[in-house]
Amino acid sequence: MAVKQPDLTAEIVGDLRRWKKLTLEHGHAPWVRVTDVNKMGRRHLVECPKQKRTIHLLSDGEYRAYQILIWRPNVIAVYEQVPLHIPSTLKIARQLNIVHHKNYETNEAYVVSTDFVVHEVNLKSKQIEKIAYSFKYFDQFYRLDERGKPVLKRGRTLQKQKIEREYWRKKGVIFRLITELNATKAKCWNIDWFTQAFGIEVDKHTQIKFCELFLEHWYLAPLSTIQDHIDFACKKLLLSKKQGITLFKLSALDQLLPLDLSEKLKLYYPVKLVS
Numbered sequence: 001m002a003v004k005q006p007d008l009t010a011e012i013v014g015d016l017r018r019w020k021k022l023t024l025e026h027g028h029a030p031w032v033r034v035t036d037v038n039k040m041g042r043r044h045l046v047e048c049p050k051q052k053r054t055i056h057l058l059s060d061g062e063y064r065a066y067q068i069l070i071w072r073p074n075v076i077a078v079y080e081q082v083p084l085h086i087p088s089t090l091k092i093a094r095q096l097n098i099v100h101h102k103n104y105e106t107n108e109a110y111v112v113s114t115d116f117v118v119h120e121v122n123l124k125s126k127q128i129e130k131i132a133y134s135f136k137y138f139d140q141f142y143r144l145d146e147r148g149k150p151v152l153k154r155g156r157t158l159q160k161q162k163i164e165r166e167y168w169r170k171k172g173v174i175f176r177l178i179t180e181l182n183a184t185k186a187k188c189w190n191i192d193w194f195t196q197a198f199g200i201e202v203d204k205h206t207q208i209k210f211c212e213l214f215l216e217h218w219y220l221a222p223l224s225t226i227q228d229h230i231d232f233a234c235k236k237l238l239l240s241k242k243q244g245i246t247l248f249k250l251s252a253l254d255q256l257l258p259l260d261l262s263e264k265l266k267l268y269y270p271v272k273l274v275s
Helices: 010-026 060-070 086-096 156-170 185-197 204-220 226-237 241-253
Strands: 044-048 053-057 075-083 113-121 128-135 142-144 150-152 174-178
Touching: 010 086, 044 060, 053 060, 053 075, 060 075, 060 113, 060 128, 060 174, 060 185, 086 156, 128 156, 156 174, 185 241, 204 226, 204 241, 226 241
Parallel strands: 128 174
Antiparallel strands: 044 053, 075 113, 113 128, 142 150
C-alpha cells in the first residue's frame, strides 16, 4: 500500500527559487542558518579562513565534521546545509514508498538538505569531484548487539536518509555518512591548534627539509617530546623556536607529518606516528 505523501506548496517552491537566485548572485548560502534553529544545543557561526566566509553549523558534531573535511589538503570547498530539488526528493519518496520530510501538523513538504557537499581533487585523476556527507551521531543509526558489534537500526531517521542517499546516487555523486567517531573531539582540537598558523608564508623547500629532520629525530628518539623534535630540526636549519613551531603546525595541517591525532597533542609531550 502506497504511503500518503505531503503537499508541495507554492511557498516552498518560491523559497527555493529565491535561494537559488541568492547563491547565483552572491555565492553559497546555507539553506538552514544558525538563527533558523530553535532546538536546544550549541550552534556555531565560524569565520573560515580557508573559504573566507561565514559557515553555519548546527551542532558541535557538525563543527568538528566541518573542520575535519575542510582542512583535508585536497579539499577545495565545503558547502553546508545544501537544499535538494524538492520535486526530485518527492518522486524518490514515492518510488521508495517512504513518507517525505514534512510538517506533521500541516502535511506540507519540507525541503531535504544535505549537511555537507565537498568539492575535492581526486589525487589519481586530478579531476575535481563532488562528495555529499551527512553528519549523524553514531547511536542515531546503530546499536551494539550482544557481541558488541554495530547493527543498523530501523526507524524514521534511516528512512529519511534513504531519500537523501538515493537523490545523490541519481546525480552520480558519492554519498557518505560521517559520525563523531570520524570527527573526534581530540582530532578537531589538534586541527584548531594547527590552523593558528594558517596563512603564514614559509619557504616550501625549508618546510620539506623541516619535516625530514623532524621525522629523522622521531625515529632516533620516539619518546622525545614534540618540542625536542622541533628543536632538532631548528638547530640543523638555523631557525628560531617560533619559526619551528610555525613550520610544525603548517606541516601537520598540510598532512606532511604522519601524526596520530587520536589524542590531544602538546608541545612537551611525545607524539605517535601513524603508518
